Amino acid sequence: DQQVKQNSPSLSVQEGRISILNCDYTNSMFDYFLWYKKYPAEGPTFLISISSIKDKNEDGRFTVFLNKSAKHLSLHIVPSQPGDSAVYFCAASASGGYQKVTFGTGTKLQVIP
């Protein structure tokens, strides 16, 4: 049972344009959401997060949007750069317990120069 779903395995975008990566979740107990970025032969690294009390969080070129009613979040990268080419994992966590993080299957982004 995949509680965090990334339905697009891959995405190609021209340099300078916007990249939009989508993520859906099924567990209504999730209240903290994260995006991790992974380059080949490296481990994932934390990129940006959002709490369920917000619907938007921005950090430079990266913005995460959360739609709680639709159980959907998205990561926007503007403008996209070739160095953004990587696999992006969406992840979610619930308060309480030890804050187990549940990851999606990832979306491979290719930014074309």
Next chain:
Amino acid sequence: DAGVIQSPRHEVTEMGQEVTLRCKPISGHNSLFWYRQTMMRGLELLIYFNNNVPIDDSGMPEDRFSAKMPNASFSTLKIQPSEPRDSAVYFCASSFSGGKFNEQFFGPGTRLTVL
């Protein structure tokens, strides 16, 4: 800080052999996680340790998998006997448990191939 260290980076073995993956977490971190990455299931949590004690091992697929954390600076994940379906990239991550959210820092992973 060297970050999370994993060894070996690559492991190729034959079905039935024992495999041991090693992890050194970031100094000062008290939480350690083992994950497995596959195309179909993404990053799956196998086991979580807090202060060297296993807290959640519900993700360990079967009895062939075992994990230990004898001290705060070392953990192992063992597969015995290994099977071809165990082929995947295995990540170790560590964090400091405290505050609202604990960012996990991942190692570079061990790519395991079981022939």
